[in-house]
Amino acid sequence: MAESKETPETADAPEAAKKVRLSLSKNKRVTIAVIVVAAVAVLGVAGYTWSTTPGFCSSLCHSPMANYVAGYDSDDPGLGITVHKAAGMNCLSCHDRSTVRQLGEFAHWATDSYQVDEEGFLVKDESMLTKEFCTREGCHTWDAVVDSTWGFAGNDEKYNPHASHQDGSITCNDCHKIHTTNELYCAKCHDMELPEGWVATSE
Ligand code: HEC
Ligand code: HEC
Ligand code: HEC
Numbered sequence: 001m002a003e004s005k006e007t008p009e010t011a012d013a014p015e016a017a018k019k020v021r022l023s024l025s026k027n028k029r030v031t032i033a034v035i036v037v038a039a040v041a042v043l044g045v046a047g048y049t050w051s052t053t054p055g056f057c058s059s060l061c062h063s064p065m066a067n068y069v070a071g072y073d074s075d076d077p078g079l080g081i082t083v084h085k086a087a088g089m090n091c092l093s094c095h096d097r098s099t100v101r102q103l104g105e106f107a108h109w110a111t112d113s114y115q116v117d118e119e120g121f122l123v124k125d126e127s128m129l130t131k132e133f134c135t136r137e138g139c140h141t142w143d144a145v146v147d148s149t150w151g152f153a154g155n156d157e158k159y160n161p162h163a164s165h166q167d168g169s170i171t172c173n174d175c176h177k178i179h180t181t182n183e184l185y186c187a188k189c190h191d192m193e194l195p196e197g198w199v200a201t202s203e
Contacts (some may be wrong), residue, residue, distance in 0.1 A: 066119045071179050079196025094128070122178060131171040131181040153195040161186060174201070 071079050072091070086095070115123050126131075132198060135142050151157040161175060167188070174185045186192055187200035 064116055064120065064122055067181050074183075076197055077195075078181045078199070080176055080182060084178075119180070124173070126171070126173050129171070129176060129178065131172065134172065151200075153193045155193050159186065159190070159192060 036165050046175050068081075069092075071081050072085055074082060076082055091122050117123075135145075146160065146162045150160045152159065152161060161184070164186070168183060168186055175183055177183070182195070182198045183201040184192060184198050185201045187194065188203055192200075
């Protein structure tokens with residue numbers, strides 16, 4: 001402030017003016033830095049949020065992902081994914097977004113080396129369709145699942161898909177598919193009512 005009051009006649013006037021400019025430009029620099037940091041933070045948060053959405057999974061790099069997102073957005077009651085969507089879950093509620101995995105996916109995409117079945121779905125990852133995965137913290141409680149499925153879908157009370165003479169010989173994936181249509185394995189042999197949207201496993 002003192003410098004700015006000096007008259008142009010004084011010998012050190014140019015020096016004083018320079019100081020004023022310097023201090024102004026320092027303030028400006030600080031302001032610009034603050035704006036840049038804020039902008040990067042806003043974009044970063046928006047970008048991160050977007051990267052967690054189903055749209056991101058199919059738009060950026062995943063052409064084979066389109067089927068998975070279409071199922072998620074459908075109202076098909078025969079898909080496990082729609083039930084989970086209704087419960088507020090998105091892709092990353094179940095899928096790992098670790099960097100290593102994403103790099104691996106990127107490499108597959110870049111080299112066009114995805115293996116898909118005739119319906120356009122990737123090779124099933126059965127390690128995820130297990131009791132351990134579905135009953136992890138915050139998800140399903142096994143005893144409650146068994147208790148709630150006696151006489152499921154209007155069938156006789158003696159029928160429970162989770163407690164029968166088949167236990168031990170079938171896996172969750174024999175019925176639950178998550179991204180493709182669920183099948184009732186028991187209906188291979190028994191005449192049973194199917195839950196809405198499900199199909200009977202054919203021989
Ligand atoms: C309720 C949990 C759950 C949610 C939510 C979910 N998935 Fe899955 N996903 C699974 C399970 C279980 C499998 C293994 C069975 C299979 O491969 O179809 C799987 C398999 C996959 C596979 C093939 C195997 C792999 O890991 O490469 C892809 C691709 C996939 N999901 C994409 C998605 C996308 C995209 C979304 C969101 C639109 C999504 N998933 C949401 C549970 C889920
Ligand atoms: C023989 C077929 C079959 C097998 C195998 C099977 N399920 Fe199910 N599951 C069903 C049917 C049928 C329902 C009821 C669906 C409905 O009424 O919409 C169901 C419902 C569920 C539910 C929802 C229950 C609720 O609380 O509403 C969960 C969770 C579940 N199963 C998990 C599993 C897991 C985990 C495994 C493997 C350990 C498994 N299921 C094996 C057929 C099966
Ligand atoms: C490979 C064929 C086959 C499959 C698959 C199968 N069952 Fe059975 N089940 C039988 C036969 C055979 C019997 C004994 C004869 C009978 O009474 O129908 C039987 C008997 C039963 C019984 C005893 C009561 C009754 O109806 O006699 C129940 C309950 C039962 N099954 C439930 C299930 C459930 C639940 C599933 C699916 C998880 C299933 N079964 C899958 C063939 C099968």
